[in-house]
Amino acid sequence: MVQRGYDQLGTRYRTHYEQLNPDRYNDWLIAFARLLPKDASVLELGCADGIPTAHFLSQQFDYLGVDISPVQIQQARANVPNARFEVADMASLNFPALSFDGVLALYSIIHLPIAEQPALFNEVYNWLKAEGYFLCITGAQAWTGTDEDWNQLGTSMYWSHTDAITYQSWFLEIGFTILDTHFVAEGDGGHTYFLLRK
Structure with missing residues (x-):
């Protein structure tokens, strides 16, 4: 359903994103980039059409974006030609340990069934280099x-998705250090921001 939905959205996803207060993405990305070394290798889980994350990070770092939607990946390659993109299900990814200095997942892991999320968080921890960073919503x-x-x-x-306290307990159990976490208000509800370090 998620793949089909984002394929059907096509370029309309960009319109949806623009209504979400894109400035906050810029603040998150600037803060994240300042933590990384100059030659950092960065993975984004659920990159959509590459705007704004791939566009911003690929100007400074070795960036790889993955998304389950072939349509979104096609758009990402057109929008950000200097970045690398692959069609993939994040729950089935396989990278060597210590592959990345940073991993991001902005509103993407919550499309994965909750029962599969702890295993993915463990994988992210393994993919990160020592002192690597994980930013997720x-x-x-x-x-x-x-x-x-x-x-x-x-x-x-x-x-x-589960509640913020449960996510926090999962991250701590895996071994992450929580550098920052806060509620991100959106309309009548919201999500939770986590900035983590291995």
């Missing part, structure tokens, strides 16, 4: 379900 309250007309965009979408 998770759920704030526990909920799993679908929207048959997501934001009146004419497509169905699936989400699955």
Whole structure:
């Protein structure tokens, strides 16, 4: 459902993003980039069409973006030709340990069934180099379900997430240090920001 939804959205996803207060993405990315070494290798899980994350980070770092949607990846390659992109299911990725200085997942892991998320967080920890950083946006309250007309965009979408306290406990159990976490308000609800260090 997630792949089909983002394929159907095509370029309309950009319109949706622009309505989300894109300035906050810029603040997150600037803060994240300042933590990384000059020659950093960065992975983004759920890169969509490459705007703004790939566009920003690929100007400074060795960037790889993955997304389950071939349509979004096609757009990303056109939007950010100097970055690398691959069509992939984040739950099935396989990288050697210590591959990346930084990993990002902005509103993407919450499209993965909650039962599969802890294993992916463990994988992210393994992929990161020592003192590597993980920036992610998770759920704030526990909920799993679908929207048959997501934001009146004419497509169905699936989400699955637990509450912020549970995410925090998972990260600590894995071995991450939490550098920053806070609620990100959005309309009547919101998500949770986590900046983590290995």
